[in-house]
Amino acid sequence: MTSLPASTEKKLGLVIDLDTCVGCHACVISCKGWNTENYGAPLSDTDPYGAEPSGTFLNRVHSYEVQPAQGEAQLIHFPKSCLHCEDAPCVTVCPTGASYKRVEDGIVLVNESDCIGCGLCAWACPYGAREMDQLEGVMKKCTLCVDRIYNENLPEEDRQPACVRTCPAGARHFGDLGDPDSDVSQLVAERGGVDLMPEQGTKPVNKYLPPRPKDALPEFDVLAPFLEPVVDAEPKGFLGWLDKALEKI
Amino acid sequence: MHPAPSVIFFSTFSGLGFGLLFWLGFGFPAVTGWTAFAFFTIAYILAVGGLISSTFHLGHPERALKAFTQWRTSWLSREGWCAVVALVLMALYGAGLVFFDQRWTLLGIIGALFSLATVFTTSMIYAQLKTIPRWNQLPLTPAYFLSLSIAGGALMAGQITWAVVLLVIAGAIQIATWLMGDKALENSGTDMASATQLGNIGTVRAFEPPHTGTNYLLREFVHVVGRKHAQKLRIIALGLMIIAPVVLLLLPFNHFLALIAVVAHVAGVLTSRWLFFAEAEHVVGLYYGKR
Numbered sequence: 001m002t003s004l005p006a007s008t009e010k011k012l013g014l015v016i017d018l019d020t021c022v023g024c025h026a027c028v029i030s031c032k033g034w035n036t037e038n039y040g041a042p043l044s045d046t047d048p049y050g051a052e053p054s055g056t057f058l059n060r061v062h063s064y065e066v067q068p069a070q071g072e073a074q075l076i077h078f079p080k081s082c083l084h085c086e087d088a089p090c091v092t093v094c095p096t097g098a099s100y101k102r103v104e105d106g107i108v109l110v111n112e113s114d115c116i117g118c119g120l121c122a123w124a125c126p127y128g129a130r131e132m133d134q135l136e137g138v139m140k141k142c143t144l145c146v147d148r149i150y151n152e153n154l155p156e157e158d159r160q161p162a163c164v165r166t167c168p169a170g171a172r173h174f175g176d177l178g179d180p181d182s183d184v185s186q187l188v189a190e191r192g193g194v195d196l197m198p199e200q201g202t203k204p205v206n207k208y209l210p211p212r213p214k215d216a217l218p219e220f221d222v223l224a225p226f227l228e229p230v231v232d233a234e235p236k237g238f239l240g241w242l243d244k245a246l247e248k249i
Numbered sequence: 250m251h252p253a254p255s256v257i258f259f260s261t262f263s264g265l266g267f268g269l270l271f272w273l274g275f276g277f278p279a280v281t282g283w284t285a286f287a288f289f290t291i292a293y294i295l296a297v298g299g300l301i302s303s304t305f306h307l308g309h310p311e312r313a314l315k316a317f318t319q320w321r322t323s324w325l326s327r328e329g330w331c332a333v334v335a336l337v338l339m340a341l342y343g344a345g346l347v348f349f350d351q352r353w354t355l356l357g358i359i360g361a362l363f364s365l366a367t368v369f370t371t372s373m374i375y376a377q378l379k380t381i382p383r384w385n386q387l388p389l390t391p392a393y394f395l396s397l398s399i400a401g402g403a404l405m406a407g408q409i410t411w412a413v414v415l416l417v418i419a420g421a422i423q424i425a426t427w428l429m430g431d432k433a434l435e436n437s438g439t440d441m442a443s444a445t446q447l448g449n450i451g452t453v454r455a456f457e458p459p460h461t462g463t464n465y466l467l468r469e470f471v472h473v474v475g476r477k478h479a480q481k482l483r484i485i486a487l488g489l490m491i492i493a494p495v496v497l498l499l500l501p502f503n504h505f506l507a508l509i510a511v512v513a514h515v516a517g518v519l520t521s522r523w524l525f526f527a528e529a530e531h532v533v534g535l536y537y538g539k540r
Contacts, residue, residue: 002319018447028459053462060459062536064441068451075456076447080536089379095316095326114315117308119469120325123250126380126439128466128533137308194446197532199438200379208446 002094004087008106011178012144013084013205014164015187019212020171023063023077027163027172031059031081031142034162039147040112044135056133058082058142059163076211079172081163082129082142083196083204084108090121090130090141098139106178106205107146112138126200149174177205250381251472252526255305260371261518263299263332264394266292267364268402270339274361276352277408285346291405293336296364300332324377328370335363368398375525382437383430383529393419393426393525397490397518404514407507409498416514420491423521427483434530434540444535455538470531471539482524490517 035058036042045055059081067073084101088108091099098114099121101107110121110130117137122130130141145161148154158165164172175184184207187193193207235243269292273280280288304310317333319326338360345351372394375384384390400415441455442448494510530540 002322025459054464056465057459060464062455062459063457064445064447065454065456066447066451067454074450076445078445092322093325093374093377095319095323095329096312097315097319114312115309116312116316118316118325119306119308120323120374122465122469123531124378124380126532128470128536131465132308132469134465139308196446197439197443199443200532210446211450 005103010105010176011205012105013177015173015184015207017171017209020169021077022169026166030162030166041136056131083206086203089124093120093124107144250526250529252523255302257522259299259303262295264398265401266295267367268398269405270364271361272402272406274357281346281350289343324373331367381529382433392422396422439532441535471534486520489513
């Protein structure tokens with residue numbers, strides 16, 4: 001049923017630390033690997049070794065340059081996957097009931113055998129979290145690795161989403177964001193975690209930790225201002241002549 | 250948004266077909282027998298043909314029946330129901346006119362209202378999407394679909410006076426959707442700063458996309474090629490869809506001129522509907538530094 005649950009028992013989701021992410025794309029690869037080999041239709045590639053490679057991914061890493069009013073530009077890597085929104089617009093638009101939000105943990109899933117591949121849920125998602133698989137004709141999205149996190153056949157340390165398990169920088173955290181005492185909720189409170197596109201009214205469960213302010217290096221060498229410059233900035237010889245000649249024109 | 254031919258043809262022709270059914274349901278023109286058969290055949294070819302073409306963009310059309318289950322939340326599901334109810338009621342009503350020389354007035358009116366409701370539900374599929382601010386305008390987007398459907402229906406049904414008045418109204422609504430639509434993304438408050446939440450550090454610029462190649466999201470949601478000629482196409486659309494038919498209808502009546510009016514109108518609506526998709530900016534484009 002595509003009606004959203006009034007509340008969910010847990011709000012499982014991810015916390016992504018933009019200060020720590022190094023943009024290595026390991027989460028993209030581990031996600032693609034796990035979700036191609038396990039639950040549901042594989043994530044296909046079209047023309048993977050040809051001139052126009054393209055494929056289905058449930059997690060993509062963007063990179064942004066942010067230029068402050070003063071100081072150096074910053075480069076911020078920005079992983080983006082399904083945010084498992086509380087008010088998920090992708091679920092309510094689904095005509096077949098293939099899309100649903102689970103009451104027990106809040107995960108938004110697609111029942112692929114009910115999906116007609118109309119694409120309307122991808123239209124309704126502001127984050128680009130849903131992608132139509134070009135070979136299977138069904139909608140694919142992040143499952144929060146529902147086939148890992150409850151899987152008792154896996155060692156306990158592996159019972160978390162593949163992207164979190166693989167992140168070498170520790171930039172991704174998984175937990176219950178509905179429990180204010182959970183590690184992830186504490187982290188969000190401490191670091192001022194934010195929602196993406198809050199004005200869209202989707203109430204995302206996943207949170208992003210904004211980059212912390214950069215250190216400003218203080219001038220520590222008290223003698224430096226008194227020293228003669230080592231390099232004479234005035235050009236000599238041919239360049240000096242050229243410089244003066246150009247000045248006169 | 251990618252202007253998919255299947256959806257453009259669907260919304261244009263089924264809009265026109267259901268518009269014609271609306272007028273037939275109210276008894277304009279009051280036809281029976283073979284004349285009624287001709288009118289209903291045209292209406293059904295347009296409406297059903299449009300619906301069939303809409304299934305071409307589905308990944309799994311064989312599961313289309315499942316789309317009737319979620320009418321509580323989904324406008325797409327509601328559209329399916331309204332279309333089926335309208336087509337069944339109007340088929341019964343049409344059978345009365347064609348085979349029994351009987352006009353079952355109440356059945357016709359209910360069928361006409363469901364025909365209109367079908368067009369309304371189609372428009373709401375687009376109007377409900379907050380992600381596409383140009384479409385997310387109430388009541389403008391439903392007014393655009395409904396006014397064109399009723400005006401086109403009047404044109405097809407040979408209701409000349411109504412057609413002229415309704416075409417002028419539809420033209421005014423079309424211009425309003427363009428003018429309001431051009432400001433919609435800006436007014437929505439969604440931009441790269443809100444998308445990335447990095448705006449409080451400084452000006453955000455997309456530095457590197459996630460992949461060197463393209464992807465489903467860019468193909469489906471970021472269509473910038475066609476916007477280059479948008480202004481010219483708007484004038485062409487308005488000229489064909491509204492001005493040409495109105496001028497032709499105001500001339501002394503002639504079946505050939507009426508046919509040209511219909512053809513011009515359909516070509517104009519197709520152009521307008523192409524623009525409706527090609528000009529629509531999905532907010533996901535912002536993550537790619539595009540719109």
